[in-house]
Amino acid sequence: MAWVPNALGVFRVLLAVPIVIMLLDRRYGTALALVALAGISDVLDGYIAKRFDCQSRFGSLLDPAADKLLLTSVFVSLTAIGLVPLALTAIVVGRDVLIVLGVIAWFLVIGPVDGEPAVISKLNTVCQTGFALCAIGLAAYGLPPANVVSLLGAAVVFTSITSGMYYVLGWGRRAWRSTHAAP
Numbered sequence: 001m002a003w004v005p006n007a008l009g010v011f012r013v014l015l016a017v018p019i020v021i022m023l024l025d026r027r028y029g030t031a032l033a034l035v036a037l038a039g040i041s042d043v044l045d046g047y048i049a050k051r052f053d054c055q056s057r058f059g060s061l062l063d064p065a066a067d068k069l070l071l072t073s074v075f076v077s078l079t080a081i082g083l084v085p086l087a088l089t090a091i092v093v094g095r096d097v098l099i100v101l102g103v104i105a106w107f108l109v110i111g112p113v114d115g116e117p118a119v120i121s122k123l124n125t126v127c128q129t130g131f132a133l134c135a136i137g138l139a140a141y142g143l144p145p146a147n148v149v150s151l152l153g154a155a156v157v158f159t160s161i162t163s164g165m166y167y168v169l170g171w172g173r174r175a176w177r178s179t180h181a182a183p
Contacts, residue, residue, distance in 0.1 A: 001048065001052045001054055002052075002054035002056070003054075004045075004048050004054070005045045005046075005048050005049040005054060005055070005056075005059050005063075006056065006058060006059050006062060008041045008042075008044055008045040008048070009045055009059060009062040009063050009065075009066045010062070010066075011041055012038050012041050012042060012045075012066040012067070012069075012070050013062075013065075013066045013069055013070070015034055015037065015038045015041075015070060016069050016070050016073040016074075018034060019031055019034045019035060019038070019070070019073065019074060019077070020073050020074075020077045022034060023074070023077040023078065023081060023136070024077060024080065024081065026081065026139075028136050028137075028139045028140030028141075029140045029141075031136050031140075032133065032136045032137055032140050035074060035129070035132055035133055035136060036133060038070055038129075039129045039133070042063075042066075042067065042125070042129070045059075045063060046063070057114070060114065060116075061113075063117075064117060064121075067125050068096045068099075068100070071092065071096075071125070071128045071129065071132065072092065072093055072096055074132045075088070075089040075092045075093065075128070075132070076089060076093070078132065078135055078136070083135050083136075083138075083139055084135060084153075085153075088153055088156065088157065091156070091157055091160050091161065092128060092156065092160055094164075095124075095160045095161070095163065095164040098164055098167070098168065099164070099167055102167060102168065102171055105175075106171065106175060109175065109179065110175060110178050110179065118163060118166055118167070118170075120159060120162050120163040120166050121163045121166070121167070123159050123163075124156070124159035124160055124162075124163045127152060127155040127156045127159045128156050128159075128160075130152050130155075131149065131152040131153055131155070131156050134148055134149045134152055135149050
């Protein structure tokens, strides 16, 4: 059972390409199904890892990396075809770039990084996934109403900025303590 969560993470990474292709081809129904499948695999990944105590260092890094790759690909594609405003995608991608740069800096200055997702970050992933599903659903089937998509877009902005600030301030404080600790 220990390999299943990591396999689901790799599966999400591999789903990014067909999702982008479906979106760019405006095959929204198929894209919607694939994004939903990716979301379900993310939930299963976490559930199985915790329930069967098969969490691993690799998995703790793969899971957020898979989420970032998949959601960034979806947001950029949705913006490219005119379904998502550039400003929203810039906030989503900017947050992820900031986090990745922070991880690289931590690794170079302090050492290995342990994946520790914050609750606000998990909520951000849920909001981004929900927004993507709703934006694609609106394009494919006219559902949900546009105001629901707008509300979820606002939630994405709020959780992206809040979680980005959480990581910058929280990990910045940890870095300061780690590099300025008394010998």
